[in-house]
Amino acid sequence: MSCQVKLFEINQVLSKQNKIQSISQGESQLFIGYQNSTIDSYNILQQQNYQLKLQKQFPQQKQGGLFTKSYLEQIKEFNGNVIAIIDGALLYYNGQTLEKIDTLIEKQCVNFTINEFIPHKVLAITKKKEALVLDFDQKTFSFKGIKERINLTEIPLIFGFVSDYIIMVNSKKEYMYSSLSKNQEFKTYNIPKNEIQPFFKIISENEIFLLISNNTGIFVTLQGELIPKSTIQLNNKPIFQINIIENYLLAFYEQNLIQIFNYCEPALIQEIQFDLEGTIKSISQSNSKISNQVIYIASLSEIKCIYTLAFDDQIQKLLLECKIEDALCLFEQHYYKITPEKQRKQNELYINASWFCIYYGKFQEAQKYLENVQKNILFDVRQYIEILNTEQDMQILIDKINENKKKSKENTLQNNQAKNQILQFLIFICKSERDYYLKYLHEQNKTFEFFISPHTFKNYIPNMSQNNSKQILQVIDFNLLKYIFMSENIRYELEYLLSQNNLQISPEQQQKQFIELIQLAQDKLQQSLPLLSKFYEYFSKYIDALNMWKEKAEKNEKNQNLIKQAIENTIRILKETKKEAFIIQYLPWVLQQDLKKAYQVFTIMDPEQFYPSLILRFLDEVPNIDQEEVKCEYLQTILMNFKYNDQSLHNKLCEYFINQLFQQFDKTYCFQDVRDSVRSLQQIDKYYELLSFLQNSNSQYDAEQILSLIKDSWLHQHQIYILSKLEKHEIALQKLILLENFEEARSYCLNDSKKLIPILFKTYLKIQQEEKASSEKRNLYSQKALEVLQQFSEFEEVNPVDIVDLIPNDWNFSDSQNNILAIFLQQALSETLHKKRQVKCTKNASEVSLLDNTLKVVHAKKAYITFYNDRKCAVCNKGILNTIFGLFPNGVVAHQSCISKNINICPQTQQDFKKTFKYV
Structure with missing residues (x-):
């Protein structure tokens, strides 16, 4: 160098x-x-x-x-x-x-x-x-x-x-x-x-x-x-x-x-x-x-x-003239060997140099030298931030900077320009140092020793009793927030800092400082309400944030964008906090402003915490809203989202749905009379919401009770589903046929159970017999009944015997219109005969297989043996001739007296032949 x-x-x-x-x-x-x-x-x-x-x-x-x-x-x-x-x-x-x-x-x-x-x-x-x-x-x-x-x-x-x-x-x-x-x-x-x-x-x-x-x-x-x-x-x-x-x-x-x-x-x-x-x-x-x-x-x-x-005098002189690089060069020449002493002295020089750079308005250079300070020899960041934390201190420093610039014949700085540079420098060192101390946040017993520069702006005396990470971070974070509020780039810096979610400011322990921060936030963030709200929320001042949004919206009734923003942020805070007191206080206002958005709050109201009976009573007292609509939405949310199993509430939700639908068309209306109107009514949400709720597997309503509410009404889809659920299939099919929903009736039988096809045939015949209408209608039902036979004759659920019992006595098989019936019976008889023959063949084949297996067992139990004079007992080893003996399937021969009590077990191998041939 x-x-x-x-x-x-x-x-x-x-x-x-x-x-x-x-x-x-x-x-x-x-x-x-x-x-x-x-x-x-x-x-x-x-x-x-x-x-x-x-x-x-x-x-x-x-x-x-x-x-x-x-x-x-x-x-x-x-x-x-x-x-x-x-x-x-x-x-x-x-x-x-x-x-x-x-x-x-x-x-x-x-x-x-x-x-x-x-x-x-x-x-x-x-x-x-x-x-x-x-x-x-x-x-x-x-x-x-x-x-x-x-x-x-x-x-x-x-x-x-x-x-x-x-x-x-x-x-x-x-x-x-x-x-x-x-x-x-x-x-x-x-x-x-x-x-x-x-x-x-x-x-x-x-x-x-x-x-x-x-x-x-x-x-x-x-x-x-x-x-x-x-x-x-x-x-x-x-x-x-x-x-x-x-x-x-x-x-x-x-x-x-x-x-x-x-x-x-x-x-x-x-x-x-x-x-x-x-x-x-x-x-x-x-x-x-x-x-x-x-x-x-x-x-x-x-x-x-x-x-x-004198080395120290030379260094001091160069620092006073802000010739930092020359001072560092001189230092390197003086301390040419890398030792712990050199590292310590070098770090002290960097810290001292940063102050003289500050006095000459060279904040980028001051920042660079502080970045060079090794962390094993710390500088106390508080020597910068605790003596430069007021407008008055900054003005004194700005005057000193301009005085030095005049001496060195440099352009002086405008107050705003200088202040902004000072703040950016202070924000930088705060952010840099807090990253270091956060690593030791949970090591409460770890303390730090610092070098305090003798060239600080004002006399700084460190508090030696506050030297652990948390205590230092509290000072850093408090001043960092102050600098951010005083700077021009508030939004970016504050959003970044709050997003870290690790500020160590304690409103309870630092009440005086926190009040100062609140005042700064309120003064500086009036044009950035979401950021002010986020600041309140970060320190759990939710009530302040909620009050702010409500007051701003009420004071600016014509500003729709602001009202929309207030509603959205109020809902967000209520959902994040999930506090009952906040919901009771601010939900009515949100409901009065925007019902559909307010419904989002219901998604966090767990019925185990927010008792439904109390909430329903609370909603009844909210003025200027459609209370039935709101309660319906509330019940639908908690019953479906939280799978709350209270049948009375499930029934009540159904009642709300039904009442709202009947308010548009009276229950007594005949479906045929309001067919076109109902078709358009079916496009509204509540019609399908009720149907969806009835069909939901998690719904715990009383089907009989709900059926009684909609019986004989124009809500035929809902009736059909409940009848199906109650297994009243004949009534359901009868309703579909009378409404001439033949394809739907057919699908009903196929979707539920193929066993319903005979019931469908029976229902057609029953209506055909009871129909008081014209012969044209009677012929129509007869034709539909025959089509059922034609389409489903191959199904095993369609028993020809049962079908024959249902056929009216006045049907003539020779009539051309009854050809379908004749063909069905002929086909059914053929299939029945075929099935009987198949059963008989299967039985005979099974008997042959059984006999074959029996023969195999007999052969397996046989044992062939040749006797000679020297043939001996497997147990006593004596001659076997002229005595009663036993022969085992594995060829072992033994006297009857030598065989154990269990004649199924070989006396030589201990093989149990009863078990061996158990599954043969």
């Missing part, structure tokens, strides 16, 4: 110095060595941007004294003291007094370094091409002398000492290494050489950064194995030194240029071109973790320092 953020600052700390040769930094001191052998000790003022304050100055000594006419080549701070090369000698001095403590090497010392990770070891290079390892005793606080001596082939151009490894660059500009513990000879790294300026920097105990061709930096292990990490491309200018501060790699060039890279995710993040009197002479950095945040750079006459800017 690359960003334009100033990470380091460079300042001058000393100037006009006299020929500085070397500097070295300790934990709180900087030692400056001059070419004339003078050394100054300065305190590092960390709180004042690492300025220096002179602590002690050691002037050049006179003849025979310390540093007299000597040349100081190099100094290094070592455990608060100083190691210096003076005229080729490696000397060890007290850091406070600069009194000589020890001479470590007498002469010919060319260079030395301190072990990077074992600070009590020193490596020195001599002109004799030797590498000497000096060991420091931390108990006696003195050097033990030369511990190891390694012969070199040449004096290295660059060398380093880390753990027990010596790393160096030879004259051929090859990188080499050797392990002291393994007594290894120097080995060459198998990497490309840098022919111009080889250089390396020890990063850790097992990682080195080194330059190969084209000044490309790579990372390798101490043994030269390539570490899979991106390369770093350095400038081609001559390099003076490379240092590390935290995860930053600083390359110092001789032309007063510093390049800063993130070496964990290699990328150039800053370049600093600085002024320095002369070229760089020495660079120093402390190995202490406390003071290694600063590097001092010295020329012959000037010292400057480069240090990291």
